[in-house]
Amino acid sequence: MTSHDTPRRATIADVARAAGVATSTASVVFSGKASVAAATRERVLAAAADLGYAGPDPRAASLRRGRSGIVAVVLEGHLRAAFLDPVTTAMMDGLTDGLADLSAGILLMRDDPGDDGSPLSNAPVDAVVLIGCSGRTKASLDIVRSRGLPVVVIEGDAGEGIPRITLDNTAAAADVARHLYDLGHREVALVTLPLDTRGERAPVTQERIDTATVEVTVDRLAGMREVFPTAPAISTGSSLIDEGLLAGRTLLADPATRPTAILAQSDLIAVGVIRAAEELGLRVPEDLSVAGFDGIAADGLGDLVLTTSVQPAVEKGRAAGEQVARMLQGEPGLTLHLTCRFREGTTTAPPSR
Amino acid sequence: MTSHDTPRRATIADVARAAGVATSTASVVFSGKASVAAATRERVLAAAADLGYAGPDPRAASLRRGRSGIVAVVLEGHLRAAFLDPVTTAMMDGLTDGLADLSAGILLMRDDPGDDGSPLSNAPVDAVVLIGCSGRTKASLDIVRSRGLPVVVIEGDAGEGIPRITLDNTAAAADVARHLYDLGHREVALVTLPLDTRGERAPVTQERIDTATVEVTVDRLAGMREVFPTAPAISTGSSLIDEGLLAGRTLLADPATRPTAILAQSDLIAVGVIRAAEELGLRVPEDLSVAGFDGIAADGLGDLVLTTSVQPAVEKGRAAGEQVARMLQGEPGLTLHLTCRFREGTTTAPPSR
């Protein structure tokens, strides 16, 4: 090493030397894990300031501690698509809460295989939260398990003793359907979430249900069909207002076959259906009842309050975070089943005919 | 160490020993940084599988390499609020792209001081991207700089040679305004983004402008006022359809003072204004012209195409990612000024009166 090398960043050892104390003492000054004489602490801090030392290198600390403080969240598909869904964002918020004590933050990752194996293999994370459960998620799961990382799955079945956070989608969807049934509706149509990643907009056939890969869609559909076994259903490409608008136009086009109520599998879709009704001069709920699912603060609805099933999106995230925290303390992670709560709004009423 | 200790996880040294090779050889097998005889590679892989070794520990690797592969993204406020804005999500998508080569992922962080200093101080990240520029962002910036991490600021001024990615907000807003002026509009009202983090819904006074902290809002307003110096403006609480709806109702309530055109500072707000017009039975663009800003694929607009200024949101993120990548290679980061592009849609037309 000659004197014209790049000036190396100061380390805690340099600071300790400059302050005339042991490195362990300097370390304790920064970590606060033990009490230090005020005078020595001052000397160390002064030396640090002098050398431009900005605290322990997190990389070295992670190695030594065996913890990085980072939890990975694996989403399927583009980030944009994931975050377009208000339920996902609410869940992420809950997750940060549930993780608040131990986590430095949330590492967003796509379950995209990439070139040389998933980045998931090389990320310094302490635990992983998997969201949804496509085929690719399964591959991510294998990597995570072989690394021996704690993992929690939200809305998906990872099998074999992996803790998960689930929703009573089927029962909750049935509740909403029953509400319409009790109001007297018999001519009801359904608008579903995408059945698979292709997201085809088309009538839902039994064959399509059998080959569907999105569990949520199938579960909610099953609940609705418990009450209305023969109700026609149409699938959307994603959970968006404009998707609901398209589906609504299709379903409402022909006055002869027009349903008296439409059940949507998400609030955004329901908002779109309402807009389609307004376009056609139909009043909600007088001429058409519309119900959604999720219970998010739907933007774009104006004064109406949507009849829906409120899912505990934030709690879902928080629960996942808490299970991760438990597992990091060595306790086993628990599988939790959360329940939705029916909420009657102003978009449903008895049929007029 | 007694035999009833917790079984320690296998390390690369264990694998090498089991395979009868040197640790360096085993290391190379996993990193692929040099060629290894096929036979030895097999032996190493077999030994690894045998011991349940899942590849090098990323924490140790980061220390050794001096890189973690993680880039932090600091957002202001709740994650939910940030991701509710489609511009932000589009930007994040671009960021992941621009970072694709070197990054394991992006670490989401709030610029929330927290209890014991920002988590930003202890996160093992290689670089930081700051978004927006509130007062608190300034604090985050100090931490980052003292740690000597490369940093890029999007839509904000960090001062003193910190690379940033900016938009020509003022000029672009003026372009949109000029379009309306050229169509013949003289009675124009403005709806702005929030002026500060409080997000008060109220008429915009000069005093409020002077104390505003959100640069984007002020810049776009300046551009609009270049063309319509005396146009009344009203601020929203955030960039949401329902916020636009509220503002629209206020501005359109009184037929006597009703403007012939409304300029909104975001597309979502514009969508809300259009809904307010529809509520009142006003046709867009015949009775009222509406223009937005952002050029996002606005959900909930139906068949109308919004007249707006299309901002390169994805490019903004990508550019930030690329500058980060550059800085990590030791080259200086560049400040980039991106420009918006005016797009005429079907929501603006000459005034009818």
Add this chain to the structure above:
DNA sequence: TTGTACGCGTTATCAC
């Protein structure tokens, strides 16, 4: 192509 030896920067453990 393979092996040896060292350092990356920190923190936990113990003795003083």
Add this chain to the structure above:
DNA sequence: GTGATAACGCGTACAA
């Protein structure tokens, strides 16, 4: 309250 020392698990010159 403070100090010496040994890991933590890996990558990489360098020598063989």
